[in-house]
Amino acid sequence: MNEVLEEILKTGYTKKHDGSPQKVIGQISEEEGRLIQDCARECRANTSVEIGLAFGTSALFICDSLRKNKNTKHYIIDPYQNFEHSYNGIGLNNLKRAGYENIIEFIEKPSHLGLAQLESEKVMVDFAFIDGWHTFDHVLVDFFFVDRILHVGGMVILDDSDWPAIEKVCSFIKSNRSYEFFGGTSPRSAEGNKNNVVHENKITNKFKNVIGKTPGKRTRYGAMAFKKISHDERSWDHFIDFV
Numbered sequence: 650m651n652e653v654l655e656e657i658l659k660t661g662y663t664k665k666h667d668g669s670p671q672k673v674i675g676q677i678s679e680e681e682g683r684l685i686q687d688c689a690r691e692c693r694a695n696t697s698v699e700i701g702l703a704f705g706t707s708a709l710f711i712c713d714s715l716r717k718n719k720n721t722k723h724y725i726i727d728p729y730q731n732f733e734h735s736y737n738g739i740g741l742n743n744l745k746r747a748g749y750e751n752i753i754e755f756i757e758k759p760s761h762l763g764l765a766q767l768e769s770e771k772v773m774v775d776f777a778f779i780d781g782w783h784t785f786d787h788v789l790v791d792f793f794f795v796d797r798i799l800h801v802g803g804m805v806i807l808d809d810s811d812w813p814a815i816e817k818v819c820s821f822i823k824s825n826r827s828y829e830f831f832g833g834t835s836p837r838s839a840e841g842n843k844n845n846v847v848h849e850n851k852i853t854n855k856f857k858n859v860i861g862k863t864p865g866k867r868t869r870y871g872a873m874a875f876k877k878i879s880h881d882e883r884s885w886d887h888f889i890d891f892v
């Protein structure tokens with residue numbers, strides 16, 4: 650593990666450009682970092698895209714996990730990284746300090762524009778991490794665009810999947826798209842922890858047994874990883890209701 654990431658995980662702080670301490674907030678947990686490592690290993694990821702950089706914790710895990718060769722590339726999309734009163738460029742500086750400057754490409758745009766740009770440039774990735782604006786519609790749009798640039802066999806993680814809005818997007822993926830649940834982490838939100846097992850009474854698709862150990866119920870996860878099984882071959886009017 651690189652030293653910049655190690656410091657964040659150990660202390661909860663990182664460094665500003667002048668070397669003074671900066672408290673890290675909103676970052677993924679170490680457990681989620683391990684899920685990133687497992688996914689990257691599973692799909693032998695060379696290329697990846699991430700939505701939501703913040704102070705760079707997930708990006709540092711991802712860059713550590715990619716297979717290193719001449720094609721290695723991590724695309725990062727975040728419109729607010731350089732805002733003075735938020736992240737102030739510290740996430741990008743952390744990637745530079747960790748030695749990853751040459752494998753990253755930073756797109757300073759909201760994700761719906763950044764992802765569409767990657768598709769128009771014919772970029773394809775093996776792995777994606779979605780952790781940007783957390784409303785249902787934004788996360789669904791992120792997933793929609795990610796799917797269009799994700800190789801079959803590639804993997805996507807949705808962070809904070811114990812938030813109701815994001816849990817709904819995961820339900821949509823399970824019920825309507827050709828993705829297989831790969832693994833998840835412990836719930837972190839108050840909602841997720843309050844009642845970890847939720848009833849699932851209306852699942853009608855072929856992945857109905859993937860989530861949860863008890864039939865008819867499913868478990869909440871702090872982050873959920875899915876593997877892409879095939880290209881989108883649904884009919885134009887396909888829809889399976891989901892909960």
Ligand SMILES: C[S@@+](CC[C@H](N)C(=O)[O-])C[C@H]1O[C@@H](n2cnc3c(N)ncnc32)[C@H](O)[C@@H]1O
Binds near residue numbers: 703704708
């Ligand atoms: C929870 S933080 C991400 C934390 C990060 N993954 C980590 O492990 O440190 C959410 C990030 O999403 C970014 N963000 C907010 N709206 C966005 C949008 N429309 N497109 C892309 N990123 C966005 C924010 O600037 C912020 O950096």
